[in-house]
Amino acid sequence: MFERNQSLEEVIVKLDNDRKLFAPVQIGPITLGHRVVMAPLTRSRSEQPGDIPGRLMLEYYTQRASEGGLIVSEGTSISITGRGWFGAPGLYSDEQVAGWKNITSAVHAKGGRMFSQLWHTGRSSHVSMTNGATPVAPSVIPEYWQNSTPSVSTPSGWVKPSPHRALDISEIPGIVEDYRKAAERAKAAGFDGVELHAANGYLPDEFLQDGSNKRTDAYGGSVENRSRFLLEVVEAMVSVWGGNRVAARIGPGGTWNSMSDSNPAVLFDYVAERLNRFGLAYLHIIEPRIKGNVLIAEGQEPIATAQLRKIFKEKIIAAGGFEPDTAEAIVEKGDADLVAFGRCFLANPDLPKRIKLGLPLNDYDRKTFYTFDFHGYTDYPFYDQQRDGLLSDPFCPQLHDSAFYFDSCLHAGLARASAISSPRSESKNKALVLEAFDTLFNKRDYVAAERFWSPNYIQHSAHIAPGREGLFNLIKSIPPTLKYEPGMIVAEGDLVMIHGRFSGFGQPTAWIAADILRIADGVLTEHWDVIQDEASRESSKSDLPMFGEKFGG
DSSP, rough: OOOOOOOOOHHHHHHHHHHHGGGGEEEETTSSSSOOOEEEOOOOBBTTTBOOOOHHHHHHHHOOOOOOEEEEEEESSSTTTTTTBBTBOOOOHHHHHHHHHHHHHHHHHHTTTEEEEEEEEESSTTTTTTTTOOOOOOOOHHHHHHHSSSSEETTTTEEEEOOOEEEEGHHHHHHHHHHHHHHHHHHHHTTTTEEEETTTHHHHHHHHHTTOOOOOSTTTSSSHHHHHHHHHHHHHHHHHHHGGGGEEEEOOOTTTTTTOOOOHHHHHHHHOOOGGGGGSSEEEEEEETTTTEOOOOOOOHHHHHHHHEEEOSEEEEESOOOHHHHHHHHHTTSSSSSEESHHHHHHHHHHHHHHHHHHHOOOOGGGGTTTSSTTTOSSSOHHHHHHOSSTOOTTOOGGSSSHHHHHHHHTOTTTTTOOOSSOOHHHHHHHHHHHHHIIIIOOHHHHTTTTTTTEEEEESSSSOOOHHHHHHHHEEEEEEEEEEEEEEEETTTTTEEEEEEEOOOSSSSSSEEEEEEEEEEEEEEEEEEEEOOOOOTOOOSSSOOOOSOOOOO
């Protein structure tokens, strides 16, 4: 195993080499640094009215972004008539695109990647969610709304679904077009790709399974016909993104939302085989041991993934009831390339780190899954906020070299955690600075900005009064047209250097600033800056712009 005379770095390398979950992987043109994926999780926290991703969602996704990690967004409504969950965000308005763009920018600033999951809830909806329109489905199944327990989240609470109607064949191209438009908006919002939600009894799944599809036209009857709608939607998404940035999520044998099929093995084998022609980024497979968000078959092996691995040629993400050890096992076996975690990621914003280092996991609170505030959403602690300091005490660094410390590291999987290292990664530090500058300089939100600057902030500047108050008072004195544009940003240890442009402050010439900031305990504590008037093309001795690719004007 490990020898006492091995350095921690040597131990780290061996641990990393032995863990398939933390080997790089390629999905389409994207290289990921690890294989721990944040699953799509409906959380009901968009801003109302308008289903707009706001600051709470921004904080939530930023917390869970990791260097080289993949996040799949929660299900995102493609249209008003496709809505079926109060508080779920959308991608059918410009305001929604702008909200998502803030989130994808923050995820990218931390080195992460993000796919948007496109969602039409089909019959699983209520007229209060669709502006009065009757929910649609491939066929009318009265038992669905007659016998259903309350399963639709609405502004007035949980209710039974409204009676639905069957789509006329002439209406189907319009819904396919709604998916295509949503895919375009996802690109405008800065996502790295799109995933079709074709599981859990929503519209594409309703077309696939013969328990919900009783049609006799080109979209019903045979497996080929029932798969037609899903394949047309995927084709529309591919027309926007190209195949290698599109994915699909399916649930073979899934029973959530009263779903059933007479021969699910034949059906989903066919779907996987037909999807091969698109060259997708990945196929996301939910194991049938999960019903909704509940594990219903304790101890059942991941049978769906194992079967479709024989058929689907691109990358596979396995989902549904995985723990860190079983996730490692399925990737090691080769049945899946990545593993999506839902409830564990919900409760552990630093889940990849916890898995990698063998750290204990927070318990999730099921009562707050679908509520509407920060409780059970952004208040789950990072491990670094919980640790008691016994193995990370900067006043006792000799612990780092002790046999007790070494053995404890191995036992708990903590070989990467240095006793004197900063708990914030360089990527997190860069994201912190970007968000702090945007909050203070562009949004002018002084209350929100206080959380980024230490009360004992030290400012090394000839033009700014001392302390946090000196900086804030200076910004308050500048016209509200002030604009800050970040450029290059680099980090090393607890220092971040950022190059940017200040404009709109009442002077004819913009300022180009190089700011160096020190970060401690998650806040900005010290600041040096160099500021210079931006040179025009005529005055530039190098004939090169000082910021960006063009001269400012």
